[in-house]
Amino acid sequence: MMSPVEFFRNLPKKVCPECGEGMQEQAESYLLECDRCLSKKEE
Numbered sequence: 224m225m226s227p228v229e230f231f232r233n234l235p236k237k238v239c240p241e242c243g244e245g246m247q248e249q250a251e252s253y254l255l256e257c258d259r260c261l262s263k264k265e266e
């Protein structure tokens with residue numbers, strides 16, 4: 224049986240739809256864009 228940790232490690236890497244950069248999986252997974260694009264939008 225697969226452990227939860229292993230399961231999440233096998234998930235495909237999240238990619239920012241804005242710039243196409245791979246981004247780290249974070250607790251705030253509702254965020255679609257990477258940090259760079261998000262900070263750009265805040266201006």
Ligand SMILES: [Zn+2]
Nearest residue numbers: 239242257260
């Ligand atoms: Zn981005």
